[in-house]
Amino acid sequence: MSDAGGQALIEDAQFTHLVRWVVTARLICLVLAAPFAFWGESGLVGAVAVAVLGLFSLVLGRSDRLLGRMVRHPLLGSLDLALTVVVLLAVPAGDPASLAAVCSALLAGLLFPPRILVLLIVPLMLAGATAALQGAARQLDPRLWLGGALALPILMLGLAMIGVVIRQIVGRLVEARDQTAEAIAARSAAEERARLARDMHDSVGKSLYGISLAAQSLPGAVERDPELAASTAQGLSEAAEHAARQARELLVSLRRSEIDRPTIEVVSELTQAWGEATGIAVEIDGVTAVDVSAPVAEEMAAALGEMLHNIAKHAEASRVTVRLADEGERVALIVIDDGVGFALDRAARKAGHFGLRGLAERADRVAGELEIDSSPGEGTRIRWTALRDPAPTPG
Helix, strand or coil: CCHHHHHHHHCCHHHHHHHHHHHHHHHHHHHHHHHHHHHCCCHHHHHHHHHHHHHHHHHHCCCHHHHHHHHHCHHHHHHHHHHHHHHHHHCCCCCCHHHHHHHHHHHHHHHCCHHHHHHHHHHHHHHHHHHHHHHHHHCCCCHHHHHHHHHHHHHHHHHHHHHHHHHHHHHHHHHHHHHHHHHHHHHHHHHHHHHHHHHHHHHHHHHHHHHHHHHHHHHHHHHHCHHHHHHHHHHHHHHHHHHHHHHHHHHHHHHHCCCCCCHHHHHHHHHHHHHHHHCCEEEECCCCCCCCCHHHHHHHHHHHHHHHHHHHHHHCCCEEEEEEEEECCEEEEEEEECCCCCCHHHHHHCCCCCCHHHHHHHHHHCCCCEEEEECCCCCEEEEEEEECCCCCCCC
């Protein structure tokens, strides 16, 4: 896998979590080895190497940026393993620091592609074999030499290979996830283009066709019946204005699908366009800058569109207020109108009448809630909430 692929792995939360656990395990081994290093036979070099590697492990386990730099710059990885080699050679065999070296081998397998891993793991294995032989020599038992020289290096190699396998599996999963996201985006774009084409055909296309037919009859009407010609011209003007309004609505709908834009911008644009199209006074009041995930932005824009549509169709309102509020882990969209209102118990019996069912479903999809306060003659207040970044729902 390329270095770019390694960087993509580091950006995966689950993989980064696994790497942190390996670094934490190494840090624990070094903490256990510290008394032997400082008050044992390791000497100054071993004590300093254990301390520096422990400090580096502490920082590495808490910094995603440093992990990314290690992947992009293998020189940092070689420095990490060089410290591990010094620790292996300086501390007695069987010391907990040996387990720290095993963790370093697993860490190298997780972070680096095979062509770089070979350059890093061979010196570590040689240092492990040397440390094992030195320990066997101290015990004056030749039978331990061969086993000691092979056991630790083989263990390091095995864990490094396990790291490589995990890296490859996670890499394939990340690649498949990215491809799925691209496919979903392409499908959504195709569906949006198809919807736009249908809407243009059903609205703007038919309006323009009617304008064209009326315009063709206008020259003859001017000569035969000037009064009819004037009436036709007036109708053409109204039809052209209607077609322009339909085109603006389609453009706003298209812009609404751009869910990577700031939430405030989406809410303000939809509200302003609706006010211009309906002639109803609308005020954007108390709008707070909020950041939400793409699915939440999409559902919120659709919910706002449904609320405003319902107001224009049913409420007979003269003024509407829209608010967007930051509520910590949640975001709230509040729409208030001074229209005729309705009886909540009646709306509950006819759940689909005022589009309430659709609003509730949209809120449910983003772990939110729908609250409605209304009564006949008193207007309506709708509060629609969502988590900023809800967990994906099955299906």
